[in-house]
Amino acid sequence: MSWPYATPGIPDEEFIRAEGVPMTKAEIRALALSKLRLIKGGTLVDVGCGTGTISVEAALIMGEGSKVYAIDKDPLAVEITKKNAAKFGVGDRLIVAEGDALELLPKLPRSNRYFLGGGGRELPMLFQTALELAGTGGVIVADVITLESLRLALDFLENAGVKYEIAQVYIARGRRLGGYTILSPLNPVYIITAYA
Numbered sequence: 001m002s003w004p005y006a007t008p009g010i011p012d013e014e015f016i017r018a019e020g021v022p023m024t025k026a027e028i029r030a031l032a033l034s035k036l037r038l039i040k041g042g043t044l045v046d047v048g049c050g051t052g053t054i055s056v057e058a059a060l061i062m063g064e065g066s067k068v069y070a071i072d073k074d075p076l077a078v079e080i081t082k083k084n085a086a087k088f089g090v091g092d093r094l095i096v097a098e099g100d101a102l103e104l105l106p107k108l109p110r111s112n113r114y115f116l117g118g119g120g121r122e123l124p125m126l127f128q129t130a131l132e133l134a135g136t137g138g139v140i141v142a143d144v145i146t147l148e149s150l151r152l153a154l155d156f157l158e159n160a161g162v163k164y165e166i167a168q169v170y171i172a173r174g175r176r177l178g179g180y181t182i183l184s185p186l187n188p189v190y191i192i193t194a195y196a
């Protein structure tokens, strides 16, 4: 499979999936990628890469010469991300590492773009580490689903005096049922963008 378009939003069903490995859905992915302000030939670290959809799309957008470092503690997520990198032809620029993000982040090459797709209670520490590594001009984007993680992230950002913005995203997809079109909602997501 190749994705010949300049815009993101590869349909969910195009990705190789594994049971129990989460995935950021296409519409939410497109918004998160836009917030990252990716640049051609740039670098991104995808923390908690899951199915690898953010990593793959970022590698396609940033193009040849770019680097994406994808991290996940789940070996199955690492395997699936590698498979998706190969499927979409970005295996040359997408490096996948297995392990805990807080341990791995300082060992990876520094980047000025970080995406936090997972982290739960470690989210404040992940924000702090990513902000330090990114340095001035860096952008950190987090997808947050639970209210507990949201609270932890906002408390950290406020106390640290970090400039950030937040958007709550509700997506509902239409589907046909009994001759009508009804809307099926995806899980609402908070997209937090922090500026280093």
Ligand SMILES: C[S@@+](CC[C@H](N)C(=O)[O-])C[C@H]1O[C@@H](n2cnc3c(N)ncnc32)[C@H](O)[C@@H]1O
Pocket (backbone or CB within 6 Å): 021, 022, 023, 024, 025, 047, 048, 049, 050, 051, 052, 053, 054, 055, 071, 072, 073, 074, 077, 099, 100, 101, 102, 117, 118, 119, 120, 122
């Ligand atoms: C919601 S999923 C991310 C989905 C991904 N953005 C995608 O598009 O497929 C969150 C992932 O974060 C991983 N994760 C959570 N905490 C982690 C940590 N401390 N270190 C590494 N991976 C972590 C989980 O294993 C899970 O695969």
